Amino acid sequence: MNETVSNFVKENFFNIITVIVTVIPLIVGKPLITYLKKRTLRKKSYPHSLRPDIKYFTDRKEITEEIFNEMKSVKAGEIFTIYGSAGIGKTEFMKLMNLFFNSVYINKDERGKELYARYTTHKISTKSESYMYDCKKLDIYQIINLIYDSFGLEYKNYKNFDRISSDLCQKNKKKNQIVFIFENIETNDLASSIYEFFSSIITHSKKTKFFFFAVYSSAIIPKDLSTSKIKKLTNFSLDHTSEFFFKS
Numbered sequence: 001m002n003e004t005v006s007n008f009v010k011e012n013f014f015n016i017i018t019v020i021v022t023v024i025p026l027i028v029g030k031p032l033i034t035y036l037k038k039r040t041l042r043k044k045s046y047p048h049s050l051r052p053d054i055k056y057f058t059d060r061k062e063i064t065e066e067i068f069n070e071m072k073s074v075k076a077g078e079i080f081t082i083y084g085s086a087g088i089g090k091t092e093f094m095k096l097m098n099l100f101f102n103s104v105y106i107n108k109d110e111r112g113k114e115l116y117a118r119y120t121t122h123k124i125s126t127k128s129e130s131y132m133y134d135c136k137k138l139d140i141y142q143i144i145n146l147i148y149d150s151f152g153l154e155y156k157n158y159k160n161f162d163r164i165s166s167d168l169c170q171k172n173k174k175k176n177q178i179v180f181i182f183e184n185i186e187t188n189d190l191a192s193s194i195y196e197f198f199s200s201i202i203t204h205s206k207k208t209k210f211f212f213f214a215v216y217s218s219a220i221i222p223k224d225l226s227t228s229k230i231k232k233l234t235n236f237s238l239d240h241t242s243e244f245f246f247k248s
Contacts, residue, residue, distance in 0.1 A: 067080065082214065087218075135185050135186070136186060144164055166204050179210075191214055
């Protein structure tokens with residue numbers, strides 16, 4: 001019996017190999033492709049909290065406390081407008097806020113906790129994450145693509161804010177707070193799209209609070225601020241800066 005099987009294998013070796021090569025990919029091909037696709041998405045995702053690459057920060061304790069008070073008082077979320085002339089510290093201020101809103105990261109960083117205690121009396125929010133995006137020369141859907149990438153999601157060029165909001169709310173349903181900081185908004189049209197996106201996402205969110213910070217380029221002035229909490233950063237001066245992070 002064994003000899004018969006052995007002879008059969010020898011005589012039909014190439015036919016057997018051909019069948020294996022043809023059939024196996026049909027069986028495992030789709031699951032394998034799906035796995036590799038998901039693996040690729042995981043590789044594209046990146047940590048939500050990175051140490052800010054900043055050396056100087058303008059000391060603005062009052063505005064920091066105002067923002068934290070406002071965030072604590074609302075139920076669903078809020079959108080803040082940050083604008084002002086070039087060089088007054090908008091970007092550096094938002095880098096610090098981005099650090100403060102990332103609870104997992106800041107709880108592991110003693111220097112970060114010291115800074116947090118210096119600028120606000122509020123407790124560090126649990127399950128809070130913050131993401132900062134440079135919007136220069138981007139449209140709203142390119143920005144949303146970056147947001148999807150942040151969470152390891154695949155963006156399929158959806159143009160419907162309801163579908164996009166549903167995806168993001170589902171992904172973050174166990175988080176207490178998500179913060180999106182949109183830097184270098186260069187047009188009022190983009191700002192309007194961000195406001196519309198915000199309105200959609202807080203409609204879909206059940207428990208998670210979403211906060212948007214719309215940070216305008218110094219080249220434009222917001223056309224309509226009636227829908228946002230205005231935090232105009234005035235009187236920022238390099239004379240008031242204090243060194244707080246050395247570039248590594």
